[in-house]
Amino acid sequence: EDQVTQSPEALRLQEGESSSLNCSYTVSGLRGLFWYRQDPGKGPEFLFTLYSAGEEKEKERLKATLTKKESFLHITAPKPEDSATYLCAVQAWGANSKLTFGKGITLSVRP
Amino acid sequence: DGGITQSPKYLFRKEGQNVTLSCEQNLNHDAMYWYRQDPGQGLRLIYYSQIVNDFQKGDIAEGYSVSREKKESFPLTVTSAQKNPTAFYLCASSIRTEKEAFFGQGTRLTVV
Numbered sequence: 001e002d003q004v005t006q007s008p009e010a011l012r013l014q015e016g017e018s019s020s021l022n023c024s025y026t027v028s029g030l031r032g033l034f035w036y037r038q039d040p041g042k043g044p045e046f047l048f049t050l051y052s053a054g055e056e057k058e059k060e061r062l063k064a065t066l067t068k069k070e071s072f073l074h075i076t077a078p079k080p081e082d083s084a085t086y087l088c089a090v091q092a093w094g095a096n097s098k099l100t101f102g103k104g105i106t107l108s109v110r111p
Numbered sequence: 112d113g114g115i116t117q118s119p120k121y122l123f124r125k126e127g128q129n130v131t132l133s134c135e136q137n138l139n140h141d142a143m144y145w146y147r148q149d150p151g152q153g154l155r156l157i158y159y160s161q162i163v164n165d166f167q168k169g170d171i172a173e174g175y176s177v178s179r180e181k182k183e184s185f186p187l188t189v190t191s192a193q194k195n196p197t198a199f200y201l202c203a204s205s206i207r208t209e210k211e212a213f214f215g216q217g218t219r220l221t222v223v
Contacts, residue, residue, distance in 0.1 A: 004153070034211055043117075043201050043214035044154075087154070091209065098169060099212065101153035 002027045006088050006102035013078055013109050021073040021105045023088030033071050034099065035064050036087040044087055047073075078109045113138045117202050117215035124189070124196065124222050132187045132218045134202035142208045143185040147171060148199040148217075157200075160185055161208055189220065197222045 005024045013019055025033065032051050036044035048057045050066040057064050061082065063074045073086055085106045089099040115136045124130045136143065142161050146154040156169030160179040174193025179185055185204075189196045199219050203212040 031209060032211075036214075041217070041219075043115075043203075043216045046211050046213055049211050089154075098156050098159065099154075101155075103151065103153045 002090055002092055002100040004088055004090055004100055004102035006086075006105050008105060009103070010106045011108070013075075013107070015079060015109055015111050016077050018074070018076045018078070021075070021086055021107070023071040023073070023102055024069060025071070025088075025090045026069075027090045027092045027100075029093040031091045031093045033066055034089045034091070035071070035073055036089070038085045038087055038104070040085075047086075075107070078107075080109045080111050083107055083109045115202060115204055115213060115215035117200075117218050119218060120216065122218055122220045124220060126222055127191045129188055129190050130220065132189070132200055132202075132220070134185045134187065134215060136183055136185075136204045136215075138204055138206075138213065139182070140204035140206050140213075141182070142205045142212075143179065144203045144205075144212060145169075145175070145177065145185070145187045146201045146203065148201060154201065157187065159208070196220055 003026045007022045035047040038044040048064040053068045055066050061076050065072045085104040087104045089101045118133045144159040145157040148154050155171050157175050158177045160166035163182050176188045201217050202215045205212040
């Protein structure tokens with residue numbers, strides 16, 4: 001069974017204090033790993049897809065990286081508007097290509 | 112603007128009633144999904160559809176039903192058989208099942 005574990009559950013940062021969010025996964029064969037951002041009461045917003053170990057993608061202050069066992073979402077010099085819950089999901093190869101989500105990491109950035 | 116529209120945003124249901132949640136997309140995506148989100152839990156897949164007139168059960172399909180008569184529409188019915196229906200329901204679509212999914216803004220269902 002595919003599993004996704006995100007840590008820590010919650011993270012509080014000071015504005016400008018860089019950090020990383022972790023997503024550990026076990027999957028029979030990774031087709032893709034997805035990062036989403038979710039604001040309270042809203043639907044998740046797509047951020048990145050990573051397909052193979054060693055791949056990196058960047059968007060503004062966010063950079064996502066992937067190894068064979070985990071993915072990191074690095075946040076450089078965060079701002080209060082980066083406060084949100086960040087979700088990680090994996091998709092395995094197979095006919096039933098559903099996404100398995102982690103529970104999310106709630107990030108709070110103080111001004 | 113292209114996107115996914117869920118309605119209503121809030122829905123209240125009496126015990127024993129069936130309710131239908133609407134999901135419409137104008138992205139020309141083939142695949143559509145319904146997820147349920149509960150506090151402290153990851154999103155869980157209820158049903159998904161890869162093409163019109165075809166759909167499959169996800170991990171928690173009991174007490175739910177769907178239809179896919181049109182490419183752009185994938186309504187979810189929460190039946191009285193669903194024992195704990197109070198949750199945040201999210202509809203999503205993707206161009207194909209192996210590509211990233213885009214989500215609507217959700218419907219919060221409360222049983223009163």
